[in-house]
Amino acid sequence: MRASVSAALLLAAVLFVSGCASMPSTLSGAGASDAPARTAVAAAAAADDNLNAVLWVQRSAEYQANTISLFRAAIDQLDEALATPDWDALVPAERTQTAPLAGLAPAVIMDIDETVLDNSPYQARLVANGEEYDEVTWAAWVEERKARPVPGVLEFARAAQASGVTILYLSNRAQHLQEATLANLHAVGMPVKDESVFLGLGTHVEGCEQHGSEKLCRRRLAGRDYRVLMQFGDQLGDFVEVIANSTQARAALLDAHRDWFGERWWMLANPTYGSWEPALFNNAWSEPRPARRETKREALDIAP
Numbered sequence: 001m002r003a004s005v006s007a008a009l010l011l012a013a014v015l016f017v018s019g020c021a022s023m024p025s026t027l028s029g030a031g032a033s034d035a036p037a038r039t040a041v042a043a044a045a046a047a048d049d050n051l052n053a054v055l056w057v058q059r060s061a062e063y064q065a066n067t068i069s070l071f072r073a074a075i076d077q078l079d080e081a082l083a084t085p086d087w088d089a090l091v092p093a094e095r096t097q098t099a100p101l102a103g104l105a106p107a108v109i110m111d112i113d114e115t116v117l118d119n120s121p122y123q124a125r126l127v128a129n130g131e132e133y134d135e136v137t138w139a140a141w142v143e144e145r146k147a148r149p150v151p152g153v154l155e156f157a158r159a160a161q162a163s164g165v166t167i168l169y170l171s172n173r174a175q176h177l178q179e180a181t182l183a184n185l186h187a188v189g190m191p192v193k194d195e196s197v198f199l200g201l202g203t204h205v206e207g208c209e210q211h212g213s214e215k216l217c218r219r220r221l222a223g224r225d226y227r228v229l230m231q232f233g234d235q236l237g238d239f240v241e242v243i244a245n246s247t248q249a250r251a252a253l254l255d256a257h258r259d260w261f262g263e264r265w266w267m268l269a270n271p272t273y274g275s276w277e278p279a280l281f282n283n284a285w286s287e288p289r290p291a292r293r294e295t296k297r298e299a300l301d302i303a304p
């Protein structure tokens with residue numbers, strides 16, 4: 001992946017983003033010494049919706065304080081969760097285990113991306129290059145195995161491990177990325193008991209049919225062997241099944257489970273991407289980027 005962006009690359013990015021077939025006359029033949037062209041290109045590149053969000057994650061003390069606070073609060077909750085025999089972080093509809101919970105080994109379920117591992121360098125590359133997520137560039141980033149831990153997560157992992165709590169990684173990273181993912185987790189100091197703790201996209205779950213990237217079946221699988229003390233994620237779907245991805249349905253789910261947040265469920269802030277965003281444009285990823293952007297602008301709450 002390129003570490004720096006040339007003027008020519010930025011020009012290509014602008015054309016990609018705008019979907020424009022013709023080149024503006026001021027940019028025609030732009031070279032490295034064409035200052036007006038560079039200014040125009042830079043201005044256009046800076047219009048990426050994710051610029052501030054990625055910078056907040058990468059450069060603000062506030063983001064780090066936020067995640068450190070969350071994991072510290074979760075550590076403080078761990079003893080009570082362990083000591084309470086019927087404590088369960090799976091919603092009843094997702095628990096198929098009928099034996100007493102007290103007989104099961106304790107575990108926590110953690111999503112990986114933007115929960116345990118910080119992929120903001122990948123997001124930064126997309127912003128710098130005027131690109132959007134795709135599976136090829138994502139897989140290449142994962143194979144680099146360079147993601148850093150989210151601030152505070154290692155302290156939580158150490159506390160969990162010291163209390164005999166297994167960490168399960170329930171992720172929508174594909175199964176073929178398992179080796180790179182576990183190597184990255186291990187390299188940053190996260191406990192990896194064995195390969196069974198990776199519940200990636202495509203994990204077969206007997207008697208449960210997975211729909212898309214929905215995690216319900218894999219949560220049920222975890223519940224067969226473990227008493228799930230806590231769940232950690234950066235998406236609502238990391239915790240409970242999201243049947244309809246609309247802003248209203250998501251708000252209703254939040255209301256239904258409000259009491260569990262900060263107790264059994266721990267939500268990491270992720271302003272850079274997530275299902276909340278397509279919910280704003282009716283999940284219409286097939287729409288051109290400018291059209292999606294315009295629909296998002298219409299969602300701004302400007303009421304006094």
Ligand SMILES: [Mg+2]
Pocket residue numbers: 111112113114115233234235
């Ligand atoms: Mg995630």
